[in-house]
Amino acid sequence: xxxxxxxxxxxxxxxxxxxxxxxxxxxxxxxxxxxxxxxxxxxxxxxxxxxxxxxxxxxxxxxxxxxxxxxxxxxxxxxxxxxxxxxxxxxxxxxxxxxxxxxxxxxxxxxxxxxxxxxxxxxxxxxxxxxxxxxxxxxxxxxxxxxxxxxxxxxxxxxxxxxxxxxxxxxxxxxxxxxxxxxxxxxxxxxxxxxxxxxxxxxxxxxxxxxxxxxxxxxxxxxxxxxxxxxxxxxxxxxxxxxx
Numbered sequence: 001x002x003x004x005x006x007x008x009x010x011x012x013x014x015x016x017x018x019x020x021x022x023x024x025x026x027x028x029x030x031x032x033x034x035x036x037x038x039x040x041x042x043x044x045x046x047x048x049x050x051x052x053x054x055x056x057x058x059x060x061x062x063x064x065x066x067x068x069x070x071x072x073x074x075x076x077x078x079x080x081x082x083x084x085x086x087x088x089x090x091x092x093x094x095x096x097x098x099x100x101x102x103x104x105x106x107x108x109x110x111x112x113x114x115x116x117x118x119x120x121x122x123x124x125x126x127x128x129x130x131x132x133x134x135x136x137x138x139x140x141x142x143x144x145x146x147x148x149x150x151x152x153x154x155x156x157x158x159x160x161x162x163x164x165x166x167x168x169x170x171x172x173x174x175x176x177x178x179x180x181x182x183x184x185x186x187x188x189x190x191x192x193x194x195x196x197x198x199x200x201x202x203x204x205x206x207x208x209x210x211x212x213x214x215x216x217x218x219x220x221x222x223x224x225x226x227x228x229x230x231x232x233x234x235x236x237x238x239x240x241x242x243x244x
Contacts, residue, residue: 005093005101009075013105018074022113025067029059030120038128048134049205051125052141056117056203060145062177064113065152065194069173071109072156073166075102096233099157103229106153107146114142114149137208141201144209147221148196152176154228155193161235190216193224 013019033054037044044050122134152173159169173194180195189195190213199217202208209217 005098006104009101009105012075016074018071019109019112021067022071022109023116025063026059026113026117026120029063029117030055030124032058034124034128046130048125048130048138051128051130052121052134052138053203053205055121055124056201059117060197060201060203061181062174064110064149064197065177065180066170066174067113068106068110068149068152069156069159069170070166072102072106072153072160073169075106076157076160077164077166095237096229099229099233099236102157103150103154103225106157107150110149110153111146114146118142137202140208144200144214144217145197147218148193148200151193151196151221151224151228154225154232158228158232158235161232190220193220193228196221196224 033051033056037051037054118138121138125134155176156169156173159172163169163172176192176194177198180189180192180198183189183192184195184198189199196217198204199209199213
């Protein structure tokens with residue numbers, strides 16, 4: 001019974017494999033990034049650091065947050081149709097378990113995108129002749145980006161529970177990412193969930209998070225994830241109660 005909501009979400013993925021988009025997007029970003037890297041070698045220092053910036057700057061700052069918004073809209077959209085929420089919540093499963101199952105699936109799809117991003121980064125680097133292999137720091141960047149991205153998944157699930165439209169939450173995600181760039185430039189990125197992936201990835205070459213920044217980053221990621229998940233569970237339960 002405890003795993004029933006998660007099994008249901010996985011079954012939906014089998015019928016409509018939206019996760020494929022999470023693999024295709026990094027491929028597009030890697031293709032564009034590698035092309036930009038090669039075209040700008042006259043002004044860029046050849047090496048893994050600049051290739052990483054070209055691969056991830058737009059992907060993690062714009063493309064991936066928008067895709068997360070679309071994925072969360074899809075995860076919530078099936079239940080928004082008709083009286084599906086009431087049918088789901090009429091089952092002997094706690095509301096929070098349903099929401100957490102969606103969070104796990106959303107986080108898993110994000111993990112697919114970041115794993116593909118890392119694999120393509122290495123493959124493209126070797127293809128263009130960069131010597132050696134990238135340092136383990138890039139694995140850390142990807143793992144921290146995933147942690148920050150889970151907060152975005154939780155917040156976008158909350159947005160999608162409040163808004164039945166598919167497109168509007170995607171717009172919220174893209175707008176949040178743009179605002180994240182501005183807030184990060186002001187030093188306030190930790191206060192904005194859509195900025196967390198940007199902060200973790202070092203896509204702008206500003207350097208890895210310091211120990212103090214890392215502690216604050218982890219705390220912010222966990223806080224946003226927990227608060228948004230709890231709020232989403234409350235919204236879902238209230239919506240079902242009102243419709244009865």
